[in-house]
Amino acid sequence: MAAAARPGPEELALLEKLLGLPKGNKYGVQGERKVPILQTNNGPGLTGLMTIAAHLVKQAKKDQLLGSTAEEKAVVQQWLEYRVTRVDGGSSKEDTRIILKDLNVHLEDKVYLAGNIFTLADILMYYGLHHVMVDLTVQEKEKYLNVSRWFNHIQHYPGVRQHLSNVIFIKNRLYTNAH
Secondary structure: OOOOOOOOHHHHHHHHHHOOOOOOOEEEEEOOOOEEEEEOOOOOOEEOHHHHHHHHHHHOOOHHHHOOOHHHHHHHHHHHHHHHHHHOOOOOHHHHHHHHHHHHHHHHHOOEOOEOOOOHHHHHHHHHHHHHHHHOOHHHHHHOHHHHHHHHHHHOOOOOOOOOOOOOOOHHHHOOOOO
């Protein structure tokens, strides 16, 4: 089985490295749902993947990853919530099919989840879907062509993939005009 980013500590460590932050944050999980936590030196720890990820982005002074305009920020937040509630919460094949269908429709006329800008939503959705995309057949990847195009683009974005396995796509199918 291919390497996958586990939601939580490992995924946050990948994000930390991508953002160019020094290692040293202490991550853990709490509860049955294994909600990520970040132990901070000053004050209470931070809880939740999105909260910690946004904190890391601000710490790295890369606020543009959270969106520039009010609308972009809202769209990024929407997709981060989708990631936690639907992608991390989904467990059945049917859940996965609905997620891929939703994303495929959304990405029909977009390069990135928030439109034309690369954001934290793209990074964390990529990490959240990696294990799904690795297991798709060629036919399934073709069925969700917009998701496949987006995923392939994100996995080649500098610093994103790191040690995760490269998902292979048939290029001539991804970049033809399917309309």
